[in-house]
Amino acid sequence: MSATPVSPVERPIGIAPGVAAFATLTPTLPPATHTNSYALGEREILLVEPATPHEAEQRAFVEWARGLASGGRTLRAIFVTHHHIDHVAGAQALSEELRLPLLAHRETALRLGDAWRPELGHRHLDDGDVIELDGPTPQRWEALHTPGHAPGHLCLHEPKLGALGVGDMVASVGTILIEPQDGHMQTYLEQLRRLSELGAKTALPAHGSAIDEPSAWFDHYVSHRKMREAKVLFSVQQLKRAGLDELVALAYDDTPREIWGLAKLSLEAHLIKLLDDGLVQREGHSYLPEAST
Ligand SMILES: [Zn+2]
Incomplete structure (x- = not known):
């Protein structure tokens, strides 16, 4: 180097x-x-x-x-x-x-x-x-x-x-x-x-x-991630049963396709949170909405 x-x-x-x-x-x-x-x-x-x-x-x-x-x-x-x-x-x-x-x-x-x-x-x-x-x-x-x-x-x-x-x-x-x-x-x-x-x-x-004045910046990051989380949950509910490839295309449809590879990592982190929150369930490689959501 x-x-x-x-x-x-x-x-x-x-x-x-x-x-x-x-x-x-x-x-x-x-x-x-x-x-x-x-x-x-x-x-x-x-x-x-x-x-x-x-x-x-x-x-x-x-x-x-x-x-x-x-x-x-x-x-x-x-x-x-x-x-x-x-x-x-x-x-x-x-x-x-x-x-x-x-x-x-x-x-x-x-x-x-x-x-x-x-x-x-x-x-x-x-x-x-x-x-x-x-x-x-x-x-x-x-x-x-x-x-x-x-x-x-x-x-x-x-x-x-x-x-x-x-x-x-x-x-x-x-x-x-x-x-x-x-x-x-x-x-x-x-x-x-x-x-x-x-x-x-x-x-x-x-x-x-x-x-x-970084507090506004931190707050913006939180609200941006919460917006994305809502979009991930919506995507799971729309698709009913979907893997990461289908979900990234819907939940990140406002971002360039070139970054979907990286976005899939973020998507997975959001899904883990939604699983912890009891809003999503997982079967093998597929994600499904919880019956109550
Ligand atoms: Zn780092």
């Missing part, structure tokens, strides 16, 4: 005092092409998202990080939001090169396999753990365990700054996929509501630019 050219995105981008973004090219879902890493803190600095697998991009990341570490500033650790490849592809290489420990939820660490090396000081974080970063204006980032997109997904909240690192809970470019293997729709919706209630001023997503 060494031939991959350094991407032409603008970087780094200053978002607030002590908050900067640095996008790197990653194997992510189109239309997104990059994952944002962040540097948090004014003197002690926490890096977020060791995302890129590409050597040239890793070198650019290391150069940026070493630049941050000059002038009396110190790099503390690298925070990992969750285990998806477009977030952790550089975890091992970057933590070893910069000699920084990784911080991640236990569920994420389990999925990192050999890249998770406790002897390097890698540490588990859980809901409520706080990372304090000293500086002219000290920062206090609280880890929030927000499963639903991925089992070990963590967000970071700094109430005084009103800043919220949201990983893949929402994105301002592309869509967030809830797939049956890693995700759980009901849990995801609950966690979005929880994030909305924080009333943050700025959300820092992994894909796309920073989001002002």
Whole structure:
């Protein structure tokens, strides 16, 4: 992958005092092409998202990080939001090169396999753990365990700054996929509501630019998913007995056919929720409405 050219995105981008973004090219879902890493803190600095697998991009990341570490500033650790490849592809290489420990939820660490090396000081974080970063204006980032997109997904909240690192809970470019293997729709919706209630001023997503007044954004995600859930239920009721191929064509008839392959994963996540809610039943590969619905 060494031939991959350094991407032409603008970087780094200053978002607030002590908050900067640095996008790197990653194997992510189109239309997104990059994952944002962040540097948090004014003197002690926490890096977020060791995302890129590409050597040239890793070198650019290391150069940026070493630049941050000059002038009396110190790099503390690298925070990992969750285990998806477009977030952790550089975890091992970057933590070893910069000699920084990784911080991640236990569920994420389990999925990192050999890249998770406790002897390097890698540490588990859980809901409520706080990372304090000293500086002219000290920062206090609280880890929030927000499963639903991925089992070990963590967000970071700094109430005084009103800043919220949201990983893949929402994105301002592309869509967030809830797939049956890693995700759980009901849990995801609950966690979005929880994030909305924080009333943050700025959300820092992994894909796309920073989001002002993100509570409206979280609420929009919830209502969009509820709309889709209603459409999935309607499709099951219309078709009476149908598999994923027939259901996706009806429940996602407002989306381009090219994305139906991915949409089928979301469809399945919605169906699992409807099965849990007792509104749909399953027989083999077919879904049927519950008699009472
Ligand atoms: Zn993800």
